[in-house]
Amino acid sequence: MAVSTATPTDPVNYSEDSIRSLDWKEHIRLRPGMYIGKLGDGSAYDDGIYVLLKEIVDNSIDEFVMGAGRTIDINLSEHKVAVRDYGRGIPLGKVIDCVSKINTGGKYDSKAFQKSVGLNGVGTKAVNALSSNFIVQSYRDNRTKIAEFSKGELLREEEKDTTQRNGTAISFLPDDTIFRHYRFIPEFAENMIWNYVFLNAGLTINFNGQKYFSEKGLHDLLVRNTDAENLRYPIIHLKGEDIEIAMTHGQQYGEEYYSFVNGQHTTQGGTHQAAFREAVVKTIREFYKKEFDAADVRASIVAAVSIRVQEPVFESQTKTKLGSQNIAEDGPSVRAFINDFVKKALDDHLHKNPATADGLLKRILQSERERKDIAGIKKLANERAKKASLHNKKLRDCKLHFEDTHERKQDTTLFITEGDSASGSITKSRDVQTQAVFSLKGKPLNCFGLTKKVVYENEEFNLLQHALNIEDGLDGLRYNNIVIATDADVDGMHIRLLLMTFFLQFFPDLVKAGHVSILQTPLFRVRNKKETIYCYSDEERQRAINKLGNKPEITRFKGLGEISPEEFGLFIGKDIRLDPVFLKEANIKSLLEYFMGKNTPDRQQHIIQNLRIEVDILEEEAV
Template structure:
């Protein structure tokens, strides 16, 4: 039995505890391939402080730059009090947000945010400009290195610069698309705020209306966006042509990507109000089918379900206020009802959309019932799914890690299955190429056994609330057939479950193309450029292996590529990318147009084998 005495008890200081258990403070670590990876949380924690200054009426501009591994945020608020600069970023439970008079409806209330950034950064510098004085403090991994105070002519405010610690965030990379989305959300929710990011100006005049217009194909909207604002609440609603429901929810400017009490109340209140307006007992699913909505509320002392604040747990608006449910329901009941009475064209278009959804639901009811019965029987022994033990919907500290690999063929799925983490990684094996579902109705999801089993494996038939895996990873060979299967799967997701992609759950697995090794070292290379560098490093005549397919990689090696150093490419939809146009171009019947594009963009490259021979010979 292990000895347990006084020597077994350890007392960690603030920075040691954060570095030892970073997940408690910033969620998962990641490498930047997912929008909620730790490096974005670090940035958000710093920017949130600047936003809180703006909300309190101090400073209308924030400058942000992200260049490689260096991040800088400069605001023009009041500036951290000069005497407290070091304490604010290095002492837990120290900050101005415990004073409710100074920050009435702030996101960060626990005094941990910037301390976590400090502790998890290789270099961290904070500088306060206040009343012609400035104080600069620099840290490394939470340890104070320098502290200087002097006169200044700079405008009041605070500047923070940090470099995430590469020993914690391995192989990380900031993806500017994710940072831009974060910044857009800040300006949508804060009218009058200007954010300058890497030389580009971000601002919004119409709040959540602008958010919806940026994130959806306006040509597919069934009626103009309904935009309603009240004290401490704003919402925007429309219906599109897509399947499913799509929501953007916020609390005190925080993007609650996992929803919470406010989003649930929003969905409930919309269905209830519309039933009462039309005086018809519509199915809630028919009312909300194809809905695209956004809601932002402000709450005093919000309660989130984790430090990363992605799901609201608060039941009340404030200590003496109504419940979140009552507050939202009362506002929508009056504001939406008034809007529909005043805008009869919108009311008519909304009714047509609901009736269309009702017809579509009844049309597939029979096949859906049969398909679900088949899926239920298959789930007892689903040969296509090798499940894991923890799921995204579980209240488990590892639920963020949950991953489903979608593979082609038995050989590739066999290698992944043998090397995966059975706690958090599942495997779904495709049989050949899936059907091209472009232009088909949702009936095909139930008629096609493979699609139906995949839908049930993910548990997304009725939306993302019960999603079983945080990461859906398409793992196909890096050849023409593998690329085609990727396109077919992406078509399936974008056609029927676009919110799965828009919410950042879909990825492409990168696996090495080459193994370069000598007797002392093995290097796995994901491109020809990496192969050339590996040959340079290992010297003349190393052994070079070209992996032609995932099935050729042994399970023992595969484990190296789906563990902590797994490389994932996120599937990102840019604001200029309209789903309908995207699918029509790549998967539609416009073959001559695609053929012309390929011919016009052909590239002729030097034979890399010849280059390598010359390089090694030299």
């Protein structure tokens, strides 16, 4: 008689032995996304390694907010982080507990941390569990205690005398078995640090030896992130108890917001940002006694909003979106609080500054004229796009989108490709759940200096904006990652520039929010009968040759169309390599003028000085 062997998933075998309890570090390592969002490799600003950095720095910021320590030292390499503050220092007897016991920390005592970011006692423990090396050291009253961990396991501890100033030092090395091929990009960390000093006037952060400091808070944030020469009126800076606002209008398209809760950059907005947008429209309508269209009031606005809330309720552990709640247990709702503040403070400011009020009115009226001017062509273009979407051959869509509630929405990606061969390879190898493909027909139009009318007049641009769903801002953005996938040749580079010009000209907030990247694809394939190695640079090619030895077969990929769908699947999966597009230059108009405007002597000289002659390495070696 045959005997059946039940598998662990067999309902017959479901018993007490099927139930398993995980300790804190096992659960964090098994489900890291619950604690830090997406993992990533550091190529996007919201990848997990930056969340780890933020969790540690947040604790030091909270010390500053409580009046303990005005300086923070941060040292960052490609793979390691070290943070030292000069606050009160963790009580020595609780150093190990504070970094290794869930729901342990001083932030449950509202008297010690009134309006802190990290209220749930998880952040530092997650960093500990997800690091191959984690060291915490507290300095307190001429004594110090140090504890070293690996993947959450305590390796050693030591306590002794010290002459160091009070405070806490933490260093960590993210676990590369979880964060594959990761590296810290200093520019992402630098943006985070600028936000910290803008939100905490008087705080000094020394980052990799450079000093970061702000005197005017959010006013300085807008100065750094706007084109000063294009502002229609001076920056409006309003401050009250538990709230600070800075706002102005520029010449760019779209709306741009920097919103914060208790010092946390809420990149996905939330109740406070929505309340501010509503309050600005309502206050301006009442001030000018005219029912302006809300879109005209907010067109080209650049604003920063910061509030402090007792025990903030975020929609996830990564704290990127504020939920609905009150300012304090017995206080008004966030919406009512912001509306009341804006109504009084902004109205007072406009009455006291008639030149600012006049500049704001002119900007609103200009937006109104521009909207009406393109209304006709916009209607026709949208009708064409709606018809095209039913059989849009340019877009091969995916099943999930960024506005969905699905846990994989962070992975949603749109690849913008050149030509049918490249788009065909990606389409066959993509993840149909989260990866979509938009195929360009040749080189797009150089739209620098053109008005937004061209977005509707140019069929390809119109279909692209509808595919992304960004016509009215980023609230309905359908893909978290917009990846430009072009050949690594002159034509491919030119198409990249033309697409980046399109985004920067008409949708700069898409780039500033970190949604746009360039796809890296391998330049070489080096293989023998046992192993195949894909190489993204000549250095990697040389290492692969040394590893495989005995004259391996070397293939040089000259275009994406040459890569088979089977191979392409390896490059756009979990090991995808992306170069993020980020802006260090605030003046977008000057940047585009230099690179995409009419040929200038300066650019001509730049080309001459940086001209390189590319040699086909494989042909050279063959000779």
